[in-house]
Amino acid sequence: MTTLIRSNRSTRPARRVLLAAAVCAALLQTACVPLIVGGAAVGGALVATDRRTSGTQLEDQGIELKTGNRIREQLGDRVHINVNSYNRMVLLTGETRNDEDKAAVERIAQGVENVSSVLNEVGVGMLSSLSSRANDVAIAAKVKASLVDAKDLISNAFYVVVERGNVYIMGRVTEREAARATDIARGVRGVQKVVRAMEIISEAELAAMGQSQQQSKPKSDQ
Numbered sequence: 001m002t003t004l005i006r007s008n009r010s011t012r013p014a015r016r017v018l019l020a021a022a023v024c025a026a027l028l029q030t031a032c033v034p035l036i037v038g039g040a041a042v043g044g045a046l047v048a049t050d051r052r053t054s055g056t057q058l059e060d061q062g063i064e065l066k067t068g069n070r071i072r073e074q075l076g077d078r079v080h081i082n083v084n085s086y087n088r089m090v091l092l093t094g095e096t097r098n099d100e101d102k103a104a105v106e107r108i109a110q111g112v113e114n115v116s117s118v119l120n121e122v123g124v125g126m127l128s129s130l131s132s133r134a135n136d137v138a139i140a141a142k143v144k145a146s147l148v149d150a151k152d153l154i155s156n157a158f159y160v161v162v163e164r165g166n167v168y169i170m171g172r173v174t175e176r177e178a179a180r181a182t183d184i185a186r187g188v189r190g191v192q193k194v195v196r197a198m199e200i201i202s203e204a205e206l207a208a209m210g211q212s213q214q215q216s217k218p219k220s221d222q
Helices: 008-028 054-078 099-110 130-149 175-186 203-216
Strands: 080-086 089-096 117-120 158-163 166-173 193-200
Touching (some): 080 158, 130 158
Antiparallel strands (some): 080 089
């Protein structure tokens, strides 16, 4: 199994990037954002080391865009909904003021093309405040930084979303990786609970995936 080893010196810049991203996101956005480090940028961009195919990454971006647009068109600003898609599984977080709107949000997501499943984690009650959302972004940065520090994990395998202090971890990972990431997230200050929204693959599947990625690299990169 391939592991990524980082020294303390190399992880400090990653931590600074993550925390800076959290501050910027808190100031510029009202929704929670996924944080991904390494290979590309922080904040939902395509990542070179992603375990999804490039086609699936593009589909996930399309799913997020279409679902978010349809929710805004149909429900407007009476709801606060975050849409994150990983390998065509849609995670819905945020708040609605009633159960009817929560059900409507899920129906909208299920109706979007290429969606394979929907995890509806939307809360019912008052919409979250800007300070609460900023706190969630900061927690997400700390969780991701902790994953970067873990020498037995590849942090880019995980897609982290935080809502109301609840951490949702997505990705295509082995049971060992899932358990380890869950334990790490639970140890971060401010985390209320950790929800595993991961697709579990076998160690053999992971090894085959690594071989396929290695073979697909240009010869100059090998």
